[in-house]
Amino acid sequence: MKKLIHSFPLKVIALLILVIVSCILFLTYQTYGNWDFALSLRSSKLLAFILVGIATSFATITFQTLTHNQFLTPNILGLDSLYTLVQTTVFFFFNGKQLLGSESVATFLLTIAIMVIFSVLLANFLLHKGQNNLFLLLMVGIILATLLNSITTFLQVAMNPNEFDALQTKLFASFNNINSQYLPIAAIIILILVIFLWFKSLTLDVLHLGDDQATNLGINIPPLQFSLLVVISSLIGVSTALVGPITFLGFIVANISYHFIGTYHHRQLFIGGSLIAIFLLIFGEFMVEQVFKLNTPLSSVIEFTGGIYFIGKIIYERKNG
Amino acid sequence: MIKLTDLSKKYGVKEVVSKVNLSLNTNKLTAIIGPNGAGKSTLLAMISRLISSDTGEIFLDHQSLKTWKQNFLAKKLSLLKQANGFELKITVKELVEFGRFPYSKGHLTEVDHQKVNQALNILGLKDLVNEDISTLSGGQLQRAYIALVLAQDTDYILLDEPLNNLDMKYEVQIMKTLRYLVKQLGKTIIIVIHDLNFAASYADEIIAMKNGKIFKSGLTNQIIDEKVLSKLYEIPIQIQNISGKPFCLYFN
Numbered sequence A: 001m002k003k004l005i006h007s008f009p010l011k012v013i014a015l016l017i018l019v020i021v022s023c024i025l026f027l028t029y030q031t032y033g034n035w036d037f038a039l040s041l042r043s044s045k046l047l048a049f050i051l052v053g054i055a056t057s058f059a060t061i062t063f064q065t066l067t068h069n070q071f072l073t074p075n076i077l078g079l080d081s082l083y084t085l086v087q088t089t090v091f092f093f094f095n096g097k098q099l100l101g102s103e104s105v106a107t108f109l110l111t112i113a114i115m116v117i118f119s120v121l122l123a124n125f126l127l128h129k130g131q132n133n134l135f136l137l138l139m140v141g142i143i144l145a146t147l148l149n150s151i152t153t154f155l156q157v158a159m160n161p162n163e164f165d166a167l168q169t170k171l172f173a174s175f176n177n178i179n180s181q182y183l184p185i186a187a188i189i190i191l192i193l194v195i196f197l198w199f200k201s202l203t204l205d206v207l208h209l210g211d212d213q214a215t216n217l218g219i220n221i222p223p224l225q226f227s228l229l230v231v232i233s234s235l236i237g238v239s240t241a242l243v244g245p246i247t248f249l250g251f252i253v254a255n256i257s258y259h260f261i262g263t264y265h266h267r268q269l270f271i272g273g274s275l276i277a278i279f280l281l282i283f284g285e286f287m288v289e290q291v292f293k294l295n296t297p298l299s300s301v302i303e304f305t306g307g308i309y310f311i312g313k314i315i316y317e318r319k320n321g
Numbered sequence B: 001m002i003k004l005t006d007l008s009k010k011y012g013v014k015e016v017v018s019k020v021n022l023s024l025n026t027n028k029l030t031a032i033i034g035p036n037g038a039g040k041s042t043l044l045a046m047i048s049r050l051i052s053s054d055t056g057e058i059f060l061d062h063q064s065l066k067t068w069k070q071n072f073l074a075k076k077l078s079l080l081k082q083a084n085g086f087e088l089k090i091t092v093k094e095l096v097e098f099g100r101f102p103y104s105k106g107h108l109t110e111v112d113h114q115k116v117n118q119a120l121n122i123l124g125l126k127d128l129v130n131e132d133i134s135t136l137s138g139g140q141l142q143r144a145y146i147a148l149v150l151a152q153d154t155d156y157i158l159l160d161e162p163l164n165n166l167d168m169k170y171e172v173q174i175m176k177t178l179r180y181l182v183k184q185l186g187k188t189i190i191i192v193i194h195d196l197n198f199a200a201s202y203a204d205e206i207i208a209m210k211n212g213k214i215f216k217s218g219l220t221n222q223i224i225d226e227k228v229l230s231k232l233y234e235i236p237i238q239i240q241n242i243s244g245k246p247f248c249l250y251f252n
């Protein structure tokens, strides 16, 4: 019996059922007879949630293994703030109106490319400077995110109001304003990156033993770190482009996966984490929209619970270790 | 053969390994001894490429270490660090299986399972294979780490104070295993060790380090000498022969 409860396939089936049930609920509940309209609107939202769930869990779990730290997420270090800044900057300096048209996919790719370069520089610096000082790292990350946000705000204030308006509605996504024009390209990028991580997952398992032991077992750490950081920041970039920044989703999902899946195998963590993330997003959205009829967007709910979970974990770890 | 030429490492202004020139012979059990902070661990970490040297070069089988591919090196040379630790839910067997990563990249073959079982047997871990490593005692955990290194099955094995936390039975058993590996399987083993009597009974050669330099190196009976050891540790050390074996006495 004990074995059965701990079996991975069983856990996956349980998660799959949860995901499927919440998908059905989400798609069919209270359509007011407007089937076609509701379905097309909701299914693109659903697809976005699935993509964001997968991207966030793969990126966060990989990032935490890489940094040997279950508190850090790419978002807490300000990677999504970086995305917003880069996008505003691109918009600011290359006459934004043009880019909003047919070339918006090109802007999207350019933004992600710039972001990858910046984040590799940034994260390399952080990885080398303060690996064993959690609180310093967190502080640097949070301060950096604030700094990046301030620069973004500065640029936005300096824009002419019409441009800003265009930027706001077209480029900055949120859960209520999903950038569905990016869905196909985002799906392709995420698929490629996720396959890459899938093939790296056995190497990631070794990284759990620490960088020294991994080196001893033949892994060349610096190039690995580099390639993983590129992948992680691309995933976060794509996810931010779709639904906007969500700081704590990755943190919640990764930590629930470690507890629920209870293994160090990345393949299992990736699968479990993705399903948990998709479930949380879809079920959360359903509850917020249909059941509680809240005006608060889902992202605020996630940030709120995630923030509490985060603080709780910090306090718990300080007491127990 | 491992050859070190003018090897130095500085932390800040402090030179913790300075201009070390050394040849480590193959097919020998070499013990490195010396006071705390002498630079022994630093030397081993440089040889296994965990940290880079500031000057000098390391040759492994006449080829500069820098030109070795990381994955080839992992099948040639392994290191057990002095202190190991990570938080991970993992069983003893799974930990030891990681030793086969350089060969199998995570997809274990029949040969890999054999090597893992062999290593588990040698270290008396058979009854503990499915235990979570977080539940092990210090000595059991140390044995699991040694098993990982044995499973890696490299020609060169570097062990930094492997007897830490072990009881007498396993201290003796591990030293005997190391002798067996050298004699029967032709391995080259370099071990940092503080217990002079273990070094005296089991090592072929001894390197004594002090203040980042080679204090003296040579055959075991050349180093296990009252004058040399007393000067190395700056305390009086007597040597007595009991049934033909030298024993160092340093209690007063």
Ligand SMILES: Nc1ncnc2c1ncn2[C@@H]1O[C@H](COP(=O)(O)OP(=O)(O)OP(=O)(O)O)[C@@H](O)[C@H]1O
Pocket (backbone or CB within 6 Å): B011, B016, B034, B035, B036, B037, B038, B039, B040, B041, B042, B043, B082
């Ligand atoms: N990362 C580091 N930063 C600064 N100093 C260091 C570092 N690692 C080692 N040292 C210093 O280098 C010196 C040699 O350290 P090392 O660990 O090589 O000694 P050791 O001979 O292995 O000692 P022990 O017998 O206690 O294990 C020590 O004085 C230590 O303080």
Ligand SMILES: [Mg+2]
Pocket (backbone or CB within 6 Å): B040, B041, B042, B082, B160
């Ligand atoms: Mg040491």
